[in-house]
Amino acid sequence: MTKIKILIVGTGGMAKTHVEAYREMASVDVVGGVDVNQQALTSFCDLHSIAHRFNSLEEAISWGEFDAVSNVTPDRLHYSTTMSLLTAGKHVLCEKPLATNFDEAREMADAAAAANVINMVNLSYRNVAAIQKAAEIVAQGLIGQCRHFEASYLQSWLTQPAWGDWRSDSKWLWRLSTAHGSKGVLGDIGIHILDFTCFVAGSLPRDMSCRLKTFQKAPEDQIGEYVLDANDSCAMNLELQNGAIGVISATRFASGHHNDLRLRIYGDLGGVEVRFEKAVGRVRMCVGDDINDEIWRDVEAPEVESTYQRFVEAVGRGANGVPDFAMAASLQRALDCAELSDQQGGKRIVI
Numbered sequence: 551m552t553k554i555k556i557l558i559v560g561t562g563g564m565a566k567t568h569v570e571a572y573r574e575m576a577s578v579d580v581v582g583g584v585d586v587n588q589q590a591l592t593s594f595c596d597l598h599s600i601a602h603r604f605n606s607l608e609e610a611i612s613w614g615e616f617d618a619v620s621n622v623t624p625d626r627l628h629y630s631t632t633m634s635l636l637t638a639g640k641h642v643l644c645e646k647p648l649a650t651n652f653d654e655a656r657e658m659a660d661a662a663a664a665a666n667v668i669n670m671v672n673l674s675y676r677n678v679a680a681i682q683k684a685a686e687i688v689a690q691g692l693i694g695q696c697r698h699f700e701a702s703y704l705q706s707w708l709t710q711p712a713w714g715d716w717r718s719d720s721k722w723l724w725r726l727s728t729a730h731g732s733k734g735v736l737g738d739i740g741i742h743i744l745d746f747t748c749f750v751a752g753s754l755p756r757d758m759s760c761r762l763k764t765f766q767k768a769p770e771d772q773i774g775e776y777v778l779d780a781n782d783s784c785a786m787n788l789e790l791q792n793g794a795i796g797v798i799s800a801t802r803f804a805s806g807h808h809n810d811l812r813l814r815i816y817g818d819l820g821g822v823e824v825r826f827e828k829a830v831g832r833v834r835m836c837v838g839d840d841i842n843d844e845i846w847r848d849v850e851a852p853e854v855e856s857t858y859q860r861f862v863e864a865v866g867r868g869a870n871g872v873p874d875f876a877m878a879a880s881l882q883r884a885l886d887c888a889e890l891s892d893q894q895g896g897k898r899i900v901i
């Protein structure tokens with residue numbers, strides 16, 4: 551069997567999740583790593599026994615001995631790095647958000663389609679079995695026509711140190727600074743909860759209004775080179791193309807929740823609820839006669855393939871998988887509209 555040769559670009563925190571997922575797959579060899587930070591590159595490649603190491607993507611592309619890439623660079627670099635890889639004809643699994651604005655995301659989707667390569671985005675909550683099950687329940691019509699939803703993504707790394715000290719660790723500081731390419735909580739985890747909601751509802755946003763807020767977190771709103779101006783909390787009010795309306799929020803100030811997601815969708819025949827709390831997914835529904843007695847029943851959710859597995863399979867069979875760049879570009883458009891709405895005092899924006 552010819553193995554698929556994978557290059558990891560950006561060997562920071564999230565790259566570990568990628569390489570560990572690939573290590574589980576017999577059909578894959580992780581052949582190289584790229585990072586501009588020599589120390590990050592060396593320790594990552596040593597730890598994961600990766601032979602070929604590059605300080606720039608250009609060097610890796612000149613070498614060329616790889617089929618596909620996990621792009622795990624910071625958000626602001628997804629566009630330039632991915633465009634170089636597409637030009638080189640490589641398959642790309644890009645981290646979320648695909649880009650930092652819709653124009654770049656659309657260009658990436660168009661370039662990937664023109665290059666005829668596999669292009670997928672790591673909207674990682676698609677890996678949670680409960681979410682896939684909830685989407686299936688809605689698609690089967692068990693809750694009827696979607697009418698209403700409420701969703702939240704709750705993190706608290708600004709109020710507790712479980713993931714390290716945000717005041718001194720660059721991997722948190724860049725997320726707080728627009729000059730370092732961050733779109734704040736909206737771009738970082740707002741994208742996840744937006745995808746989570748739209749995926750389960752089976753429908754993309756039609757219009758929205760949004761409020762974003764950046765709280766003072768340091769004297770002069772600055773730590774070293776990082777100006778802390780990216781949003782910390784967001785609250786969106788949306789209508790989906792299927793006519794359902796609802797609210798989606800995301801924050802880094804949700805004390806008591808390190809990384810929890812919740813979604814409830816109600817239709818004219820019932821409701822479904824998904825929770826991903828302390829890394830455990832659960833789905834329950836209230837449908838049929840149960841709606842008369844308010845009975846919510848847990849639903850079994852069989853394990854699902856991860857996005858990493860689906861990416862590798864897509865490369866192997868030569869046909870694209872989901873979620874792809876085009877889908878991620880649609881979500882990027884919604885994020886741009888959220889920012890625009892906030893800049894206009896929470897005005898409703900048609901997407």
Ligand SMILES: NC(=O)c1ccc[n+]([C@@H]2O[C@H](COP(=O)([O-])OP(=O)(O)OC[C@H]3O[C@@H](n4cnc5c(N)ncnc54)[C@H](O)[C@@H]3O)[C@@H](O)[C@H]2O)c1
Nearest residue numbers: 560561562563564585586587590622623624625645674721
């Ligand atoms: N899907 C998820 O659930 C999830 C979770 C965490 C992070 N992410 C995403 O993963 C990406 C990386 O996040 P992270 O937490 O690993 O950040 P990080 O800061 O820990 O790692 C990024 C790495 O990229 C390197 N880098 C910077 N410029 C580079 C370049 N030009 N070429 C190669 N490497 C370069 C940095 O030196 C660093 O080692 C971000 O886009 C983030 O949004 C996704």
